[in-house]
Amino acid sequence: MAVQEPLKQSHAILDRSSRETKASHIVRLLENAVGRLDGKDLLEIGTGSGIIASALAKRVRSFLSVDVNDERQVLDFEFQRVETERLPNPSESFDVVVSNHVIEHVDDQQLHLGEVARVLRPGGVCYLATPNRWRLVEPHFRLPFLSWLPPRLRDPYVRVTRRGEWFDVQPLTWGRIVRLAGTAGLACTDLARDKVALTLGGRVGPLVRAATPLWFLARPLLPTFVVLLSKRPVRGDGGRPRGG
Numbered sequence: 366m367a368v369q370e371p372l373k374q375s376h377a378i379l380d381r382s383s384r385e386t387k388a389s390h391i392v393r394l395l396e397n398a399v400g401r402l403d404g405k406d407l408l409e410i411g412t413g414s415g416i417i418a419s420a421l422a423k424r425v426r427s428f429l430s431v432d433v434n435d436e437r438q439v440l441d442f443e444f445q446r447v448e449t450e451r452l453p454n455p456s457e458s459f460d461v462v463v464s465n466h467v468i469e470h471v472d473d474q475q476l477h478l479g480e481v482a483r484v485l486r487p488g489g490v491c492y493l494a495t496p497n498r499w500r501l502v503e504p505h506f507r508l509p510f511l512s513w514l515p516p517r518l519r520d521p522y523v524r525v526t527r528r529g530e531w532f533d534v535q536p537l538t539w540g541r542i543v544r545l546a547g548t549a550g551l552a553c554t555d556l557a558r559d560k561v562a563l564t565l566g567g568r569v570g571p572l573v574r575a576a577t578p579l580w581f582l583a584r585p586l587l588p589t590f591v592v593l594l595s596k597r598p599v600r601g602d603g604g605r606p607r608g609g
């Protein structure tokens with residue numbers, strides 16, 4: 366008798382305030398990297414509540430959001446359900462792709478980035494954000510050191526703490542992101558410094574940017590990786606993949 370695969374669990378964040386702030390940060394980081402978005406065609410992978418999608422759709426020429434589930438609280442944008450990591454769009458259909466905290470949930474991370482590369486036009490970019498495997502508290506189940514454990518020990522930890530039946534997240538390290546992106550033909554530019562500076566703002570933000578020469582030392586400690594993936598060099602470091 367075949368073993369039944371677990372159903373996909375929902376990890377969508379439905380809080381409007383935090384989603385609107387996140388959308389604002391995504392727009393600012395993308396515009397810092399590639400300029401104004403009003404002439405761009407944008408694909409969002411992972412719709413969730415739809416709050417981020419709604420905000421992005423208002424800033425671009427055309428917009429589509431796709432997800433394996435439909436949990437939208439907002440409906441004022443084009444949406445399509447998908448079954449797998451494979452995207453329904455023709456090759457070279459979009460100037461920008463947004464994959465915000467999605468890659469850690471897909472079954473085939475390499476296919477996810479391969480599809481991103483396929484649908485991007487030459488010169489296109491992808492905003493990618495995902496939790497650091499080595500963050501102290503895993504953000505989906507809010508358990509310390511959960512993602513540090515070997516995979517065989519993660520489900521028992523989730524069960525014994527009564528946070529769920531299984532751990533359905535595949536957390537990434539910086540090095541794995543670079544390797545997956547390189548295999549897909551995408552170059553990595555680290556945007557986490559700019560994201561931290563944007564979040565802190567005020568007088569602290571410029572100090573974060575001034576610490577660029579030391580930033581690589583802080584990267585392993587970051588709770589979240591924020592990356593620009595591109596088919597060409599981008600402003601800042603030439604788009605060269607960075608190991609770590």
